[in-house]
Amino acid sequence: MTGPTDHTRAAPTVPPGPPRRATFRLLKQLFTDRLALMGDNADAYGDVVRIAIGPKAMYLVNHPDLAKHVLADNAANYHKGIGLQEARRALGDGLLTSDGDTWKQQRRTIQPVFQPKRISRQAAVVASEVDGLIQRLAAHDGPVEVLHEMTGLTLGVLGKTLLDAELGGYETLGHSFEAVQDQAMFEAVTLSMVPQWVPLKKQLHFRTARDDLRRIADELVEQRLANPVEGGEDVLSRLIASGSADGSSRERMRDELITLLLAGHETTASTLGWAFHLIDEHPEVGERLHAEAVEVLGDRLPEHEDLRRLTFTVAVVEEVMRLYPPVWLLPRVAQADDEIGGYHVPAGSDVVVVPYTLHRHPRFWPDAERFDPGRFTAAERPPRYAYLPFGAGPRFCIGNSLGVMEAVFVLAMAARDLRLRKVPGKVVEPEAMLSLRVRGGLPMTVQRRDRVRRADAA
Numbered sequence: 001m002t003g004p005t006d007h008t009r010a011a012p013t014v015p016p017g018p019p020r021r022a023t024f025r026l027l028k029q030l031f032t033d034r035l036a037l038m039g040d041n042a043d044a045y046g047d048v049v050r051i052a053i054g055p056k057a058m059y060l061v062n063h064p065d066l067a068k069h070v071l072a073d074n075a076a077n078y079h080k081g082i083g084l085q086e087a088r089r090a091l092g093d094g095l096l097t098s099d100g101d102t103w104k105q106q107r108r109t110i111q112p113v114f115q116p117k118r119i120s121r122q123a124a125v126v127a128s129e130v131d132g133l134i135q136r137l138a139a140h141d142g143p144v145e146v147l148h149e150m151t152g153l154t155l156g157v158l159g160k161t162l163l164d165a166e167l168g169g170y171e172t173l174g175h176s177f178e179a180v181q182d183q184a185m186f187e188a189v190t191l192s193m194v195p196q197w198v199p200l201k202k203q204l205h206f207r208t209a210r211d212d213l214r215r216i217a218d219e220l221v222e223q224r225l226a227n228p229v230e231g232g233e234d235v236l237s238r239l240i241a242s243g244s245a246d247g248s249s250r251e252r253m254r255d256e257l258i259t260l261l262l263a264g265h266e267t268t269a270s271t272l273g274w275a276f277h278l279i280d281e282h283p284e285v286g287e288r289l290h291a292e293a294v295e296v297l298g299d300r301l302p303e304h305e306d307l308r309r310l311t312f313t314v315a316v317v318e319e320v321m322r323l324y325p326p327v328w329l330l331p332r333v334a335q336a337d338d339e340i341g342g343y344h345v346p347a348g349s350d351v352v353v354v355p356y357t358l359h360r361h362p363r364f365w366p367d368a369e370r371f372d373p374g375r376f377t378a379a380e381r382p383p384r385y386a387y388l389p390f391g392a393g394p395r396f397c398i399g400n401s402l403g404v405m406e407a408v409f410v411l412a413m414a415a416r417d418l419r420l421r422k423v424p425g426k427v428v429e430p431e432a433m434l435s436l437r438v439r440g441g442l443p444m445t446v447q448r449r450d451r452v453r454r455a456d457a458a
Contacts, residue, residue, distance in 0.1 A: 015059065015343040017041065017050035026053050030189050034432040035328070035356055042357045048341040058082070058350045059340065062361065064385035066341050067353045070332060071385075072393035077338055081331030082188050082350050091180070092251065094259025095398070106256060109242045110398060113162055113235050119401045122161040123304035123409075126402075129157050130409045131301055134417055137446045143423050146442040148174070150272045150410075154265035157406055162264060163220065163257075164234035170216050177262050179209035181433040217257040221250065235260060262434075267326035268403045270437045272410055274324040275316065276420050277428050277442060278371050279411075285373065289313055289415035290449070297416060302409045310412055315376035317407045321389035323371060325355040328436040330391055355388045356436065419447045 018026060018041060029037035030053060038060060041049045047063035061070055070078055079099040091097050095106045112118070133153045137144060151174040159167035167173065183206035224236040232238070239253045279286045289312065296309045307314065330353040338345045345351060360368040364386040365375070390397035397403075414420065422428070423443045431439035 013344045015048040015050040015341075016045040017052065018044070020052065023053060026051065035430060038329075038352075038354045038357050039360070042354070048343050050343075056350065058352060059343075059345055060357075061340060061351060061353045062357050063341065064358070064364065064383045067358060067388065067392065068385040069340060070351055070353055071330065071388075071391065071395070074338065075393045075395070077335050078332035078351060079335060081333045081352065091259045091262065092255030094255040094257075096259045096263055105242075107398070109238055110235060110256070110260075113233065113238060114398050114401065116401060118233060119161075119405065120304040122402070123302070123405065125160050126157055126406050126409055127301040127303070127413075129153060129160065130406070130413050132156075133410070134413050137414070137418060137420075138448050140446050143443040143445050146276055146420070146444050147269065147273045147438060148441070150269040151265060153410070154269045154272075154406065155261070157402075158261065158264040161402065162235050162260065164229060164232065165220055165223065165236065167261075172212050173216065173261060173265075176209035176212045177266060179205040180213070180262070181266075181435070182206070183209075185433050213258045213261070214254055217254040217261075218250070220257060221253050263397075264399055266435045266437075267397075268406050270326045270435045271317065271320055271324070271403070271407055273438045273442050274436075275320045275407065275411055276414075276444065277422065277438065278320060278323070279316070279415075280420060280422050280444070282371055285316060285371075286415055286419065289316060289411060293412040293416035297412060302412055304405070306412075307405060307408060310408055311377060312373065313408050313412050313415075314404070315373040316411060317404060318376040318387075318389075319371060319373040322359045322365070322375070322387060323369075324430065324436050325359060325389045326435050327389070327391060327397070328356040328432055329354055330388070353388070356432075358386060358388060361386065417449050419449060420444045421447070 026037065029040075037051070041051055041060060042062045047061070047066060049060040049062070051058045051060060061067055080097055093102055095103065095110060098106060130153065133149060137149065155167045155170075155173055159165045179202075182202055186202055220236060221240070224240060228240075229237050235257075239256055243249070243253055279289070292310060292312045296306055302310070332351045332353070334345050334347055334349045334351055336347050340351070359365065362368055364382040385392060390400040390403075421444055423445060426443060428442065429439045431437050
């Protein structure tokens, strides 16, 4: 990416950006290819870009120092922005969408569930769930929809580790969250100018999905109220205790649960989908993963301590999240005037830090489009804010440790026991919604490693 990178020199008040005559092209990209919208303009105009579409102006930030300013140093000036504002209609004021004192209270309530010691104690539960996944995959004779399987796994892990509840009976969760993401992005790109009562198919699906999510959240709360866990450390127990202490409504518990269910499964499932795609494209990586898993694990289930030994597997997960960060966009709204990289940013402006483009910045990531896990085993690492798969600052993703452990266990056990291949003719493309997912699913064939060895020997 080219353009100005010296953020200390004097600069014009208004950042560079595409001219007004490019409006129709920008609108088309906004609807059909949001990654190109961000990447093309970062390439053309540099590290701070003003993109004006109709009455809206968006400020794209694409440098580690500037990302640090927005997300950490001056975080109080930047509230949640485009996309997340629209998602509030379904998610309510959960941890993902709330701001100010509400967010601080929610964070304090949930934070203890994600303490490192507690997460490390969940390793056996995660490993058991992954073992069940591997057995299901190995039993398939024909193609399997990998993203569906990963969603089922991550919801199962979330239920047992964070909620102390079984989510296996809620098969509609994945589809409901897809409808929520579709609607949130539709409202974002249409500037919420289409009323929700308009009977578009997308909006009808959204209303059904919103009702389904609220029903599931209410059922989980009712089940825990009927069967309380004395001294429970899980999210449900803490939400109920907090609600009793401060008089919060049932609606708040519902908002928190729906948000946790979405954020807790979608990002890890997306990362695993991209991982299996990239490993299939680079079989040498799959063989190295297999060798490491055999050496470290043998035939046992992984333990938390193995995260320090599965160094290449961890590097693969990190490199997958560099190329396809599950949270590809960090949208904010400036509450007061600010200066970013020497440019004036008025109050009320949409400011977006884009990990997808930041993770491809040529100054910090040589040959950035190449899949190379060795970047994360090298002694020298890029600057902290050049790599933001979990965000940064006060809103750093609360579930990062659990998500990484889950992804590492899946890749290690899958590489040890299986070989997955995309079905012939499958074209893999990214779809930039609230998360960065594989468009249209990921059908793959599954071979057990013992069968592969016998075939190779023959």
